[in-house]
Amino acid sequence: MPPGAAEDAGVLLVPLDVVIDGERFVEGVDLDRVALLEGLARGARVSTSQPPPAAFADAYARAAAQGAREIVSVHLSGDLSGTVRAAQLAAAAAPVPVHVVDSRTVGMALGFAVLAAARLARGETETTADADHRRWWEAPWARGQVALPDGLAVATAARAVGAGSSAWFLVDSLDHLRRGGRLSAPAAALGAVLGLRPILGLRDGRVGVAEKVRTRRAARERLEALAVSDVLGRASARVAVHHLGQPELAAQVAERLTSELGPRVREVVVCEAGAVLAAHVGPGLLAVLVTDA
Numbered sequence: 001m002p003p004g005a006a007e008d009a010g011v012l013l014v015p016l017d018v019v020i021d022g023e024r025f026v027e028g029v030d031l032d033r034v035a036l037l038e039g040l041a042r043g044a045r046v047s048t049s050q051p052p053p054a055a056f057a058d059a060y061a062r063a064a065a066q067g068a069r070e071i072v073s074v075h076l077s078g079d080l081s082g083t084v085r086a087a088q089l090a091a092a093a094a095p096v097p098v099h100v101v102d103s104r105t106v107g108m109a110l111g112f113a114v115l116a117a118a119r120l121a122r123g124e125t126e127t128t129a130d131a132d133h134r135r136w137w138e139a140p141w142a143r144g145q146v147a148l149p150d151g152l153a154v155a156t157a158a159r160a161v162g163a164g165s166s167a168w169f170l171v172d173s174l175d176h177l178r179r180g181g182r183l184s185a186p187a188a189a190l191g192a193v194l195g196l197r198p199i200l201g202l203r204d205g206r207v208g209v210a211e212k213v214r215t216r217r218a219a220r221e222r223l224e225a226l227a228v229s230d231v232l233g234r235a236s237a238r239v240a241v242h243h244l245g246q247p248e249l250a251a252q253v254a255e256r257l258t259s260e261l262g263p264r265v266r267e268v269v270v271c272e273a274g275a276v277l278a279a280h281v282g283p284g285l286l287a288v289l290v291t292d293a
Helices: 033-041 053-065 083-091 107-121 126-131 151-163 175-179 185-194 216-232 247-264 275-281
Strands: 017-020 023-026 046-049 071-075 098-102 166-170 197-203 206-213 237-243 265-272 286-292
Touching: 017 033, 017 275, 033 046, 033 275, 046 275, 053 071, 053 083, 071 083, 071 107, 071 151, 083 098, 098 151, 107 151, 107 166, 107 237, 107 265, 107 286, 151 286, 166 216, 197 216, 206 216, 216 237, 216 247, 216 286, 237 247, 247 265, 247 286
Parallel strands: 071 098, 237 265
Antiparallel strands: 017 023, 017 046, 166 197, 166 286, 197 206, 237 286
């Protein structure tokens, strides 16, 4: 999510770890994009590690101490990470009920699911969210004016947004995904052996080749076309454009999508991919993610 979005929504974050040549870093704490990209460029061994159950146990205890009656714990696809399993183990011993959600997605599609759940949890409609954004402790339910939705309803909302999301992305090399086990060797061979530019997609929580294009420019145009077609099939949508070190290009893609889709797109977010996602896709990432609004 963009900087500050989680804090503004009253969401607690449990970061994953990134391991570079055996040295462990915490995403968003002691690892920046420049250091990560430098490591990838020099061929460093880069991997990621899900938080241990103890990290979730600590977060759940803090939330309960702050007055939470229930907790909704939303995570990246369980087919790409063991994070969901770690959260489930911690949830079994939490001081309050915990609803663990496998979003089946990644990146800002996961972020949109989290923020949709947070809006519902504070009794906020889309109209009030757009017209009068408030921090969670200023929400009407906090002052006893409206009933707080239960955890199951909030978890269901997060799950629906994540499951209904679409994601397509381009990378300079498929080797990072292959080495991390997120893409099969035959699929990764498309780029190296056949000289193709695969457009990768996320289908039911797994990474696969969506289309095969000859050049990066054609792939970028096709990436945008896929996003446009997807949004046109929805009543309204939120769109995110992720990049790694290409802010101008990402902004251009977002501008073209906004211009073509008009009011059908309720929100467009442009932000750099987080360190964990970057560790698996490598340099050159350009991604477009779409969810229902």
